[in-house]
Amino acid sequence: MMNKINKGLVAGAVALWVAQAxxxxxxxxxxxxxxxxxxxxxxxxxxxxxxxxxxxxxxGFMVYDTLFAMDTAGQIQPQMVxxxxxxxxxxxxxxxxxxxLKWHDGEPVTSEDVVASVQRWWAVSPLxxxxxxxxxxxxxxxxxxxxIQLKEPFGLVTTALGHPNAPVAFMMPKRLAETPATTQLKxxxxxxxxxxxxxxxxxxxxMVLERNENYVARNEPADFMAGGKVVNIDELVIKTLPDAIxxxxxxxxxxIDYVQYPPFDLLPVLENxxxxxxxxxxxxxxxxxxxxxxxxxxxxxxxxxxxxxxSVVDQNSVPAALGLSGQYTVPDCKSxxxxxxxxxxxxxxxxxxxxxxxxxxEALAKTKYNGEKIIIxxxxxxxxxxxxxxxxxxxxxxxxxxxxxxxxxWASVLSTRTxxxxxxxxxxxxxxxxxxxPITHFYTARNCIDYAGWHxxxxxxxYLAAFPRxxxxxxxxxxxxxxxxxxxxxxxxxxxxxxxxxxxxRSDLSGIIPSSIPVFWNLExx
Amino acid sequence: MYKPIVSRxxxxxxxxxxxxxxxxxxxxxxxxxxxxxxxGPNANAEDVEKIxxxxxxxESFLVRYVSWLVDIARLDFGNSVMNGTPVIxxxxxxxxxxxxxxxxxxxxxxxxxxxxxxxxxxxVNTVADRLVMLFAISAFSVPVFIIGYVLARxxxxxxxxxxxxxxxxxxxxxxxxxxxxxxxxxxxxLVYIALIxxxxxxxxxxxxxxxxxxxxxxxxxxSKRILFLxxxxxxxxxIVTVIGVGVALLIGGAVVTESVFxxxxxxxxxxxxxxxxxxxxxxxxxxxxxLVYVLVNLLIDIFYVVxxxxxxx
Numbered sequence: 049m050m051n052k053i054n055k056g057l058v059a060g061a062v063a064l065w066v067a068q069a070x071x072x073x074x075x076x077x078x079x080x081x082x083x084x085x086x087x088x089x090x091x092x093x094x095x096x097x098x099x100x101x102x103x104x105x106x107x108g109f110m111v112y113d114t115l116f117a118m119d120t121a122g123q124i125q126p127q128m129v130x131x132x133x134x135x136x137x138x139x140x141x142x143x144x145x146x147x148x149l150k151w152h153d154g155e156p157v158t159s160e161d162v163v164a165s166v167q168r169w170w171a172v173s174p175l176x177x178x179x180x181x182x183x184x185x186x187x188x189x190x191x192x193x194x195x196i197q198l199k200e201p202f203g204l205v206t207t208a209l210g211h212p213n214a215p216v217a218f219m220m221p222k223r224l225a226e227t228p229a230t231t232q233l234k235x236x237x238x239x240x241x242x243x244x245x246x247x248x249x250x251x252x253x254x255m256v257l258e259r260n261e262n263y264v265a266r267n268e269p270a271d272f273m274a275g276g277k278v279v280n281i282d283e284l285v286i287k288t289l290p291d292a293i294x295x296x297x298x299x300x301x302x303x304i305d306y307v308q309y310p311p312f313d314l315l316p317v318l319e320n321x322x323x324x325x326x327x328x329x330x331x332x333x334x335x336x337x338x339x340x341x342x343x344x345x346x347x348x349x350x351x352x353x354x355x356x357x358x359s360v361v362d363q364n365s366v367p368a369a370l371g372l373s374g375q376y377t378v379p380d381c382k383s384x385x386x387x388x389x390x391x392x393x394x395x396x397x398x399x400x401x402x403x404x405x406x407x408x409x410e411a412l413a414k415t416k417y418n419g420e421k422i423i424i425x426x427x428x429x430x431x432x433x434x435x436x437x438x439x440x441x442x443x444x445x446x447x448x449x450x451x452x453x454x455x456x457x458w459a460s461v462l463s464t465r466t467x468x469x470x471x472x473x474x475x476x477x478x479x480x481x482x483x484x485x486p487i488t489h490f491y492t493a494r495n496c497i498d499y500a501g502w503h504x505x506x507x508x509x510x511y512l513a514a515f516p517r518x519x520x521x522x523x524x525x526x527x528x529x530x531x532x533x534x535x536x537x538x539x540x541x542x543x544x545x546x547x548x549x550x551x552x553x554r555s556d557l558s559g560i561i562p563s564s565i566p567v568f569w570n571l572e573x574x
Numbered sequence: 575m576y577k578p579i580v581s582r583x584x585x586x587x588x589x590x591x592x593x594x595x596x597x598x599x600x601x602x603x604x605x606x607x608x609x610x611x612x613x614g615p616n617a618n619a620e621d622v623e624k625i626x627x628x629x630x631x632x633e634s635f636l637v638r639y640v641s642w643l644v645d646i647a648r649l650d651f652g653n654s655v656m657n658g659t660p661v662i663x664x665x666x667x668x669x670x671x672x673x674x675x676x677x678x679x680x681x682x683x684x685x686x687x688x689x690x691x692x693x694x695x696x697x698v699n700t701v702a703d704r705l706v707m708l709f710a711i712s713a714f715s716v717p718v719f720i721i722g723y724v725l726a727r728x729x730x731x732x733x734x735x736x737x738x739x740x741x742x743x744x745x746x747x748x749x750x751x752x753x754x755x756x757x758x759x760x761x762x763x764l765v766y767i768a769l770i771x772x773x774x775x776x777x778x779x780x781x782x783x784x785x786x787x788x789x790x791x792x793x794x795x796x797s798k799r800i801l802f803l804x805x806x807x808x809x810x811x812x813i814v815t816v817i818g819v820g821v822a823l824l825i826g827g828a829v830v831t832e833s834v835f836x837x838x839x840x841x842x843x844x845x846x847x848x849x850x851x852x853x854x855x856x857x858x859x860x861x862x863x864x865l866v867y868v869l870v871n872l873l874i875d876i877f878y879v880v881x882x883x884x885x886x887x
Contacts, residue, residue: 090846092656092657092850094657098612098625099613100615100616172621214614214616230624230625230628231628232658250838251659251664251667252664252842252846287836288836288838290833290842291836294726294833294835295739295836297739300731301734301737301738303737303738303739303740456605457606458849459605459607459610459849459850459851460605462615466607466619466622476615490616494618497618498619
């Protein structure tokens, strides 16, 4: 009898525990205004100066803040900075920080923190390095004022400090910023609109960013990375879901609210789902695809042979092969700096109106190409690189090149491309945030440095050096034209298309900032 | 009985040593560089070199291997090169989802597969037998990720019985834990059911043709008693073997299943570490998997003795 009673009690206790545990989660979710997002990849590196990885930049914009920030029009606006003045000779820049800025540990943001952060950032950022080279001193004048004293004119001071090109000039406390940028920070303390909660971070599963209750948003409305970063949710749950199909299915089922990169071939399905909205992008928020060429590997050391590619690359083909419909592409954009951006230009274009295999065959026949093998690296774990490299291989074979397509993962491509004698070409894509500015463009600006592809052109070097020294926008646009002309001539890379990588979200969300860097301020759940 | 067990346990050390050399060598020869992955595709060679230097990746193969081995001897599996998290912590975070999924899969598979195999053997060459074999061949032939997507579509998206993705930790309650594991365990378990069912059928058919079974029938014993008490027990050695071998299959299948269902387990950790060339994590997981495999085989050997007292080591 006692045995039966005991068994009953145990069973009852277990049932109660199961029931309580089972329903506790849903009650908590109701009380909490939480939003769940699946981003492009897991956020593994949390130090935004340590890597150029896009996902870390995304994390950075949520947790850290910047002195200046870019708006939708591509203009740089003050963010942590309240006011600033420039001397008549353009050499002395004085900045005053906004009142009330605090780090996530509760300490006030001081100009000493800012100076240390800028110094950490400019040790690794291409834009920052340009600013550093033009700077004589950077000093903290008072608790909330600092000065950058230039030794030569530099027209991009605020651009460098506010441009989203990675690594971005994110600010952090001095005690952390004094760590060399090549040593990864072990602590995450920013002053951005979200606070990273280390205890709730389960690697490979979820990261939770909580609303920064101490954040003082600007009064202006949110405008891309600029303006008031008002957070209307209690917490952002960033879920790691490596399978894009699963992420899209979970979005449709309402288990998650936002997917940064739904699969291209599922976009029509999501467009037809009334509970889901697809968010497309334009201008600098689009991606541009490239075939990067190796200038050190014959026969691509011959510019005549490299230029043959202009005749065959039809910019509609790769987006179509990716399954993207026309609304997500800019057809036939011949601008190195993307179309719909401040520095859009087709100056010096060698791309014909209707590229074709026949045109390329004719062009190749006039070169000294002698049947040398062309090795194309194909990263199979990223759709755009996999498809673009496969299309390139097909084109080049039809034109008459002797092609070998080497399939591997992206990490192997990164490694193989560092060897000048191991490859000729690979497909890649990057955002307009990096490619829209001639001096941060990966394939025009990386001139005469040790960067995979190794193009080196004296004239290009002169134009690139003159760009940041230019004091007017007209002057910079004229230089962008010159850089474009040289790029078409020396062919550091060939564009395969300008595409959007649309995001998808539950249709009850509004106020989402249309940005290829997903940010979660301003939005609301209706 | 204890002496061979102790001897087998001691033999784990040289096995793991060989595994460590093989894994370390393979990783050394595999193209890829964690410094490049950390720095990002847009970093220049100078920045990459600084990171490589900071991570100690410029050391020779021998120096790195010996240093790692010394650390392992002190039970220090090192830190992830991506973010400095101790490997042991990463494994500890991920082990529960994988063990839970494997546990449920094995339970589900054995509970379904053994009776199916027995049924097929008892009704050999009948419709029931054919259906069981048809199911087994189908389950073998369809990749686990297809099964996963179909199950998610039907039972999660359409019927809304289960979540599409994710994992609920046991500490958060048994119900959510089970709800998150049903579909992955079924997806992963189908191939396993097919395997066990076929082996059970074959082993049972062999035993059922033995003289003592005929004798049992002649004595008038009930059919169920003959099948499950006399025949199944004697047919159990190959079944136990295949269950053990299946653990290795499960580890492989877990990689795919965890990706499809968004379960943050060891399979996903393995894939992520390989794609990022996070060497200390890969090495730690490989050692763990080897250890599990050796221990499972040891358990199988012990089961042999329990199930068949005639076996001696």
